[in-house]
Amino acid sequence: MGHTQFIPTSYLAYAVDFTGDGKRDIWSDNPADALASTAAYLARFGWAKGQPWGVEVSLPRGFNYGLAGHGVSKSVNDWAALGVRGVTGGGIPNAGRASILLPAGARGPAFMIFKNFNVIERYNAADSYVIAVGHLSDRIKGKPDFVASWPRDDRALRYSERKELQKRLTAKGYSTGGVDGKIGPNTIKAIRRYQNAAGLVPDGYASMELLKHLR
Ligand SMILES: [Ca+2]
Numbered sequence: 001m002g003h004t005q006f007i008p009t010s011y012l013a014y015a016v017d018f019t020g021d022g023k024r025d026i027w028s029d030n031p032a033d034a035l036a037s038t039a040a041y042l043a044r045f046g047w048a049k050g051q052p053w054g055v056e057v058s059l060p061r062g063f064n065y066g067l068a069g070h071g072v073s074k075s076v077n078d079w080a081a082l083g084v085r086g087v088t089g090g091g092i093p094n095a096g097r098a099s100i101l102l103p104a105g106a107r108g109p110a111f112m113i114f115k116n117f118n119v120i121e122r123y124n125a126a127d128s129y130v131i132a133v134g135h136l137s138d139r140i141k142g143k144p145d146f147v148a149s150w151p152r153d154d155r156a157l158r159y160s161e162r163k164e165l166q167k168r169l170t171a172k173g174y175s176t177g178g179v180d181g182k183i184g185p186n187t188i189k190a191i192r193r194y195q196n197a198a199g200l201v202p203d204g205y206a207s208m209e210l211l212k213h214l215r
Contacts, residue, residue: 002026003034006041014041038123045122046115051095053120053134054113056087056146065106065203066192071185073097079112087147103127105205109148157206165206168214169194 001011006026015024018036026034039047060083067074067082074082076094084100086092095114102110111131120130135146157165159181166176166187174194177186188204195202198213 002037003031004038006034006037010041011037014044016040041123042119045119047119048095048114048116051116052093052114053116053130053137054098054101054111055092056148057084057092057100057110057112058087058148059084059100059110065102065201068100068102068110069188069204070099070101073099076112084112088144101127102203102205103131104150104154105207106201106203107151108154109146109150154207157208157211161208161211162206165211165214166190168211172214 001008003026006015011024011026015026015037016033017024018032019025019030024033024037026037028034057079063083074097076092076096076098079098079100080092084092092112095116098112098114100110101113101117102108117130117134120133121127124130124133139145162181162183163179166179166181169176169187169190170179172194174190174197175186176190177184183206187206191206191210192202192204194200194214195204195210200210200213
């Protein structure tokens with residue numbers, strides 16, 4: 001509902017009256033209440049003011065792709081010691097513990113993501129959503145476009161293809177913990193194990209290329 005698509009329970013719990021008229025009006029032509037309500041929601045889930053959602057990084061040759069993903073977090077210094085650098089050559093802001101995210105696998109861009117990434121993900125649990133919203137806010141602030149590009153020949157797997165991927169992995173002895181068409185931690189783990197065994201880059205990315213390899 002409203003400008004930023006609150007669900008009713010979020011409205012009840014987090015909406016605020018920013019204009020001071022006594023109404024929490026997230027539908028008004030004046031978006032102040034809606035935007036303040038969304039800000040209150042993000043604050044409630046731990047938004048760290050002035051800190052980035054993430055930054056684009058470059059990974060060193062020979063990077064251990066098993067370290068990528070939400071499950072592994074390290075300090076910025078520890079990542080730097082492993083050779084992870086800011087993509088424009090600059091330093092990486094020391095914004096607490098961070099993970100490396102590869103939204104299109106090893107062939108696409110790499111990001112170091114911070115706590116604020118997870119806060120935006122509370123709003124919509126899709127990495128692509130968080131990257132889009134976070135990047136839009138960076139661009140409004142005048143920051144540059146991404147350096148690396150997404151592989152043009154890549155496309156998201158369809159539901160039936162994701163299920164086929166899980167079935168084929170499981171049949172080869174790499175259990176995905178069920179066949180539900182959702183690429184969760186168990187499926188990513190199974191993909192990595194298969195990639196390692198098959199001599200592929202173990203980025204855990206569910207791609208068409210991988211499905212073809214399994215076929
Ligand atoms: Ca109001």
